[in-house]
Amino acid sequence: MAVKRSGPDAGLGEFIRRQRELGHLSVRQLADACGISNAYLSQIERGYRNPSSFVLKALADGLELSADTLYAQAGILDPSDGEAGDVAEAVRRDPYLSARQREILIEMYESFRKVNDSD
Amino acid sequence: MAVKRSGPDAGLGEFIRRQRELGHLSVRQLADACGISNAYLSQIERGYRNPSSFVLKALADGLELSADTLYAQAGILDPSDGEAGDVAEAVRRDPYLSARQREILIEMYESFRKVNDSD
DNA sequence: CGTGGGTGCTTGCAAAAGTTAACACTCCTT
DNA sequence: AAGGAGTGTTAACTTTTGCAAGCACCCACG
Numbered sequence: 001m002a003v004k005r006s007g008p009d010a011g012l013g014e015f016i017r018r019q020r021e022l023g024h025l026s027v028r029q030l031a032d033a034c035g036i037s038n039a040y041l042s043q044i045e046r047g048y049r050n051p052s053s054f055v056l057k058a059l060a061d062g063l064e065l066s067a068d069t070l071y072a073q074a075g076i077l078d079p080s081d082g083e084a085g086d087v088a089e090a091v092r093r094d095p096y097l098s099a100r101q102r103e104i105l106i107e108m109y110e111s112f113r114k115v116n117d118s119d
Numbered sequence: 120m121a122v123k124r125s126g127p128d129a130g131l132g133e134f135i136r137r138q139r140e141l142g143h144l145s146v147r148q149l150a151d152a153c154g155i156s157n158a159y160l161s162q163i164e165r166g167y168r169n170p171s172s173f174v175l176k177a178l179a180d181g182l183e184l185s186a187d188t189l190y191a192q193a194g195i196l197d198p199s200d201g202e203a204g205d206v207a208e209a210v211r212r213d214p215y216l217s218a219r220q221r222e223i224l225i226e227m228y229e230s231f232r233k234v235n236d237s238d
Numbered sequence: 239c240g241t242g243g244g245t246g247c248t249t250g251c252a253a254a255a256g257t258t259a260a261c262a263c264t265c266c267t268t
Numbered sequence: 269a270a271g272g273a274g275t276g277t278t279a280a281c282t283t284t285t286g287c288a289a290g291c292a293c294c295c296a297c298g
Contacts (some may be wrong), residue, residue, distance in 0.1 A: 027276060040256050042277060049255065052285085053175040057190055087224075090209035092185055095134055098141035099183035101231045105206075105224065112220045146246060156287050161247060168285065171255085 012070070017045040019063045034058040131189065136164040138182045141235060153177040 020030050031041040036055055043049040044059075051059065060070045091097065091105045139149050150160040155174055162168040163178075170178065179186045210224045 026274080028274090037257050039258080039277075039279095043256090046277090051172055052255070053170055053172045053190070055256085056172040087206070087209045090206045091228075093188050094206050095137065095188075096232055096235055097228075098231075098235070099138075100142075101235075102184070105228060105231070108227065109210075109224060112217075112224070145244080147244090158247075158249090158288085159286050162286090165247090171285070174286085 013045040013047040015070075016059060016063070019065065020045075023063065030059075030062050033062040131169075132164040132166040134189070135178060135182070138184070139164070142182065149178075149181050152181040 020027070023030075025033075027041050027045075028038040031038040034041070034055065035058055040049060044051055044055075056070055063070075087109050088106050091102050091109070094102070097105070139146070142149075144152075146160050146164075147157040150157040153160070153174070154177055159168060159174075163170055163174075175189055176186055179189050182189075206228050207225050210221050210228070
């Protein structure tokens with residue numbers, strides 16, 4: 001599946017460590033806040049382990065940044081996913097729409113915005 | 120340890136299954152698109168497995184939605200996340216749309232919802 | 239019929255995730 | 269100097285992920 005597997009090679013880990021240090025947190029403090037063991041966090045930071053989705057989310061919360069930011073660092077999120085107003089966001093989060101329907105609604109919304117700009 | 124543990128309890132899995140069905144994809148089709156095995160996807164959808172962050176990201180891509188959307192559904196539900204389905208609300212609050220445009224978007228949104236019900 | 243392909247599901251098993259209990263080191267305090 | 273408490277790291281272990289290979293079922297087509 002092409003995705004980078006473990007090994008001392010972790011951009012994500014380095015980023016987490018830097019964020020942790022910026023927040024003046026010890027390995028144990030952040031690990032506790034995330035509900036994981038300090039040993040495990042240490043290994044994640046040095047690229048010897050890949051966190052599960054739940055742990056990644058917990059880390060994002062503990063570091064007070066969005067999961068998307070961590071994903072971006074993990075190299076698994078297109079930075080282009082960024083922007084989007086509240087409407088587009090609400091559409092993306094709606095669990096009852098198909099991908100195609102979301103696409104249509106967002107496109108229509110953005111075309112409305114565009115038209116209004118030139119007023 | 121705070122992080123939610125497995126069990127047939129899967130909000131996330133149900134959501135993934137629903138999205139897959141809305142896209143008219145078979146288990147094998149989505150699994151292939153995500154680079155994971157069909158057996159594994161089946162188990163994820165029924166709540167017997169928790170995907171790693173990499174697999175979760177692949178699923179988000181395969182379903183054409185953002186990783187955060189999956190996270191929101193993943194049951195790490197901050198109630199503060201403002202109850203997803205408020206597309207209509209977001210549209211009504213948007214200051215950059217005309218009354219007519221709001222009407223159109225909401226109507227289209229609701230018709231999508233209606234169509235999906237009868238799947 | 240019958241067989242080939244479609245669907246989702248079960249079953250081992252190797253390989254990772256994740257834990258507990260240690261380690262070595264530093265900095266304070268006594 | 270001897271202890272305590274802080275730091276990050278390692279080692280041995282258990283639990284979970286994720287896959288290959290197969291099951292049972294349904295539907296179309298010769």
